[in-house]
Amino acid sequence: MPRNVWRNLQVIGVEDGGFSRTPSPNYQRALLVCVLMQDTRICDFLVDKITVDGLDASKKLIHMLRKVSFDIVMLAGVSFAGFNLIDPSLIFEEFHKPVIVISRTKPDNVAVKRALHRHFKDWRIRWAVFEKLGPIYAVVSMPEALPIYIEVVGTHLNLATQLIQALTTHCRIPEPIRVAKLIARGLS
Numbered sequence: 001m002p003r004n005v006w007r008n009l010q011v012i013g014v015e016d017g018g019f020s021r022t023p024s025p026n027y028q029r030a031l032l033v034c035v036l037m038q039d040t041r042i043c044d045f046l047v048d049k050i051t052v053d054g055l056d057a058s059k060k061l062i063h064m065l066r067k068v069s070f071d072i073v074m075l076a077g078v079s080f081a082g083f084n085l086i087d088p089s090l091i092f093e094e095f096h097k098p099v100i101v102i103s104r105t106k107p108d109n110v111a112v113k114r115a116l117h118r119h120f121k122d123w124r125i126r127w128a129v130f131e132k133l134g135p136i137y138a139v140v141s142m143p144e145a146l147p148i149y150i151e152v153v154g155t156h157l158n159l160a161t162q163l164i165q166a167l168t169t170h171c172r173i174p175e176p177i178r179v180a181k182l183i184a185r186g187l188s
Contacts, residue, residue, distance in 0.1 A: 013176025016080040017188030028052035030081035033184040098155035145172040
């Protein structure tokens, strides 16, 4: 399929901002940023706050996504603001739109499960998000770059790979995720 076809899609990139784990009387919060892009053009962006290590990220993302029209969601991992998890399967079920989880490094789910078990009484609830995910695939997003790692919900690996390659222009991370990260870090 021609690259221009992929560039006509409305793609949401989701990333979080920085946060501090320093204890305070208030709940620690981090920004959750959604950037709506078509090709390399920013069409819109939304910002909300999520609780560090909380359980509100999926709910907040669903609330933000209801405000825009989109074709695909790209998540920068599933863990935001520490271990506040976004459930890609829940996002897919809610909107019937594909969700692509993108990681710069290969996820180590054994270490994740160990950390969840060690630090959270509700670790089984959090671990359930990881259990629903499919296989982890290495994808080369641009020539001569290191691979990125993806998990796909609601579409096929081949289609996700073509989309990633069409939307990767400045580094090995697709533009919707890269731009969401820049905005999130800039606002944090």
